[in-house]
Amino acid sequence: MTEEPERPAFHREPQQARSAATLARVLRAAEEIASTSGLEAMTIAGVARRAGVAVGTIYRRFQDKDQLISALTERMLERREEYVAERLRAADPSLRGVMDAYAHALLQSFADSSNLFPELLSARGAGALERGARTITELHRLLLDAAAPYSDQIRRSQPQQALDATARAILGACFHNSVRPDAATGEAARERYADELSDMAIAYLTTADRSRGNNS
Secondary structure (H helix, E strand, C coil): CCCCCCCCCCCCCCCCHHHHHHHHHHHHHHHHHHCCCCCCCCHHHHHHHHHCHHHHHHHHHCCCCCHHHHHHHHHHHHHHHHHHHHHHHHHCCCHHHHHHHHHHHHHHHHHCCCCCCCHHHHCCCCCCCCCCHHHHHHHHHHHHHHHHHHHHHHHEEEHHHHHEEEEEEEEHHHHHHCCCCCCCCCCHHHHHHHHHHHHHHHHHHHCCCEEEEECC
16 A cells, blocks of 8 residues: 655644634634734734634644744745645646636635745745645646646647746746736736736647747
């Protein structure tokens, strides 16, 4: 029997539905406070008040604030993976449909708590960066798998390499938008930007390789 790879335990896993609901409420409260006031201003006592639980309830689950922040990071990254996967499953069955779904889902997922996401990754050191890198790898894989059935629509000489470059470009553009001071904000602006990313991806994928003959 193949053993499941071990995942880091940032907190004690809940054993009952009520405990799971409490944990979700605590993490939601932590995210709300951190998103509006920053990680430094977030305290265990403040999270407890926002979640409507006793401080001791949080300390039974987490040893300290750092462990709570690690669990919050895990929660936010998992949500991004799940959201993008769900949008790709619902995409129109075509190369255009996959690119549209991917660009819109990624831009929306990075826009959620956009001011908090970079802070979480930079503040928690190497462990958070490694976890963030795993999410980037998973988001990359999701596009490759979703687009694979439509590789015959790609005109590049190396379709897999072209998809790889496309995934990197869209991921980079969406992450950059989440940290730039003049980010595309608001639903209309995000929709327009996602459409532009998808259009660029399709234009690249459906255009034959450039001629590399001697131009001298």
